[in-house]
Amino acid sequence: MSILSIEDVSLSFGGLEVLSDVSFSVEPGEIFAIIGPNGAGKTSILNVISGFYRPTKGSVAFNNKNMDRLSADKRAALGLGRTFQNIALYHGMSVLDNIKLGAHSLLNTGLFSALFYWGAAHKEEIRLRKEIEEEVIDFLEIESIRKKPVGSLAYGLQKRVELARALAMRPKILLMDEPVAGMNAEETEDMARFILDIKEEHNTTIVLIEHDMKMIMDISDRVLVLNFGHTLACGTPLEVQKHPRVIEAYLGQKKG
Amino acid sequence: MHIGDYRVTYASDEAVFVNATSRFWLGILFIFLLTFPFLAGDYLLFMANVTGITIIGAVGLNILTGFAGQISLGHAAFIGVGGYTAAIFSSRFDIPFLLCLLLSGIMAALFGIIVGGPSLRLKGLYLGIATLAAQLILEFVFVHWESVTGGIRGINLPTPKVFGIALDNDFKFYFVILTLVILCVTAARNLFRTRVGRAFIAIRDRDISAELMGINLLQYKTYAFAISSFMAGVAGCLYVNFLKTVTPEYFPLLESVRYLAMIIVGGLGSILGAIFGAIFMTFVPEMIKSLLGLLGAIFPTAMSFLFPFQQVIFGLLIVGFLVFEPHGLAEIWYRIKNYFRLWPFEH
Numbered sequence A: 001m002s003i004l005s006i007e008d009v010s011l012s013f014g015g016l017e018v019l020s021d022v023s024f025s026v027e028p029g030e031i032f033a034i035i036g037p038n039g040a041g042k043t044s045i046l047n048v049i050s051g052f053y054r055p056t057k058g059s060v061a062f063n064n065k066n067m068d069r070l071s072a073d074k075r076a077a078l079g080l081g082r083t084f085q086n087i088a089l090y091h092g093m094s095v096l097d098n099i100k101l102g103a104h105s106l107l108n109t110g111l112f113s114a115l116f117y118w119g120a121a122h123k124e125e126i127r128l129r130k131e132i133e134e135e136v137i138d139f140l141e142i143e144s145i146r147k148k149p150v151g152s153l154a155y156g157l158q159k160r161v162e163l164a165r166a167l168a169m170r171p172k173i174l175l176m177d178e179p180v181a182g183m184n185a186e187e188t189e190d191m192a193r194f195i196l197d198i199k200e201e202h203n204t205t206i207v208l209i210e211h212d213m214k215m216i217m218d219i220s221d222r223v224l225v226l227n228f229g230h231t232l233a234c235g236t237p238l239e240v241q242k243h244p245r246v247i248e249a250y251l252g253q254k255k256g
Numbered sequence B: 001m002h003i004g005d006y007r008v009t010y011a012s013d014e015a016v017f018v019n020a021t022s023r024f025w026l027g028i029l030f031i032f033l034l035t036f037p038f039l040a041g042d043y044l045l046f047m048a049n050v051t052g053i054t055i056i057g058a059v060g061l062n063i064l065t066g067f068a069g070q071i072s073l074g075h076a077a078f079i080g081v082g083g084y085t086a087a088i089f090s091s092r093f094d095i096p097f098l099l100c101l102l103l104s105g106i107m108a109a110l111f112g113i114i115v116g117g118p119s120l121r122l123k124g125l126y127l128g129i130a131t132l133a134a135q136l137i138l139e140f141v142f143v144h145w146e147s148v149t150g151g152i153r154g155i156n157l158p159t160p161k162v163f164g165i166a167l168d169n170d171f172k173f174y175f176v177i178l179t180l181v182i183l184c185v186t187a188a189r190n191l192f193r194t195r196v197g198r199a200f201i202a203i204r205d206r207d208i209s210a211e212l213m214g215i216n217l218l219q220y221k222t223y224a225f226a227i228s229s230f231m232a233g234v235a236g237c238l239y240v241n242f243l244k245t246v247t248p249e250y251f252p253l254l255e256s257v258r259y260l261a262m263i264i265v266g267g268l269g270s271i272l273g274a275i276f277g278a279i280f281m282t283f284v285p286e287m288i289k290s291l292l293g294l295l296g297a298i299f300p301t302a303m304s305f306l307f308p309f310q311q312v313i314f315g316l317l318i319v320g321f322l323v324f325e326p327h328g329l330a331e332i333w334y335r336i337k338n339y340f341r342l343w344p345f346e347h
């Protein structure tokens, strides 16, 4: 049974078709990579899954439950974690508060208990802090920066904080848009290790967009190749690598 | 040199006043605030009361605009809704003051929620224009719905009572206002220790990613408008009870702009900033006036020439602050505080 299935999704922006009849499904616990040249529609498909873009046609199901009518925030609450291609942290908050924000939909504090901060609201905050420290901050090795404003951090660390924020919501599926773009070799290796650990320790399903071919081939279980909004191929990294249309349209470009 | 505070538990790390130093200074401030009315003269006491009421209004606006990023040019009108609610309920229906306070807050919050409704679609300047429209409509209603608001003559209020004590002078009022300022500031502070406050900041910084993180934008924008205008309503109720009368002249568009200037000068997205801004905007014009008065006494002929310059000097001061410290007075304060870090408890 697939945890996520995308069926015949098409998306257009003012006559420009960005996605055409894209279908694929993601199995629980796998690392599913989406690759393709710039403008292929990779980010768009993540945005369709997240509920930020409404497809012109087709549907998205999570655990066999159709999500088409759910708003983006409701989908997040179901367990869709997300990181962004262009880092989207909140610059007015510390690293710690950014991460805490990720846990928003797991918390219960309402408006009134927030204003009074008695009992339950207070307990919830302390518990959240403990969980985040032990499960997210330790895991991603960011103890030393947790009090810093996010704007003061190096690019690679900001990407890591974004991952921390996504993990704080204990996602069932983690949607990552180019997690290692712009990182150096060491940071890339760290990130790849984190992604594998997340998959192994929490059995989290990961959908990942990347341009870094080495990393894709190393860590992903299956790969979907998009080109101009069309599916070129879908299969294991080895199958995809050998696929003639993929070699022609994508990998071939780079080799040639 | 201080060694830095080593915090053992997450609970103590999450506390607001984490070390002995901040608790010490908070104690000093509290003692000062309690003894102030015994030492201050009539004029200072009056000014302190006005400032306290303004602080409540400014904290409210800063929650909405500074923290949640929803610009409002209608804040004075929400204060007006609170003021008229209080005036009508107390003068016509003999509703006790404390209940009026609550009703004013709730009524203003309802108006805030309605005006905030379009905020899901309208952003930035467009929301500014929508709230400007609300300001002008409400002003119109204050003036022209004479059977209810008393038109330009307004409504006179009876002397409010709290637990049987008539608030018939500024001294007694001071303690009521102080209590409410402490309540509002504490509530605002609490808000930003929880997911509600974090959601506000997230919406301000990046609303799309906030939504994808699970925040219901409409719900939280509505919350921001509700809390902000609730505080505006409370400020309005206090203001008209303090002055014992309400007229539409108290709540012009210029007053909304003044509140915006207040939180910008004080520091957007900072509760302390709202407090500083309110103090600055209330006291500094008075200080300029008395300074010019002094000069006028020395050079009598210059007085008629200098007097119109009050506004100009005040305006220049504001511009100066914005140029030299765009993050407001609160930022200057944090810098001074960091300099003196743990004094007098350093070891």
Ligand SMILES: Nc1ncnc2c1ncn2[C@@H]1O[C@H](COP(=O)(O)OP(=O)(O)OP(=O)(O)O)[C@@H](O)[C@H]1O
Pocket (backbone or CB within 6 Å): A013, A018, A036, A037, A038, A039, A040, A041, A042, A043, A044, A045, A085
């Ligand atoms: N909101 C939008 N409005 C209009 N066009 C859009 C929008 N979002 C994406 N597009 C267009 O859709 C196409 C696919 O964009 P998308 O961001 O999905 O590509 P991508 O595969 O993520 O590329 P990259 O590798 O550069 O990130 C592009 O031509 C882009 O211009």
Ligand SMILES: [Mg+2]
Pocket (backbone or CB within 6 Å): A042, A043, A044, A085, A177
């Ligand atoms: Mg992209």
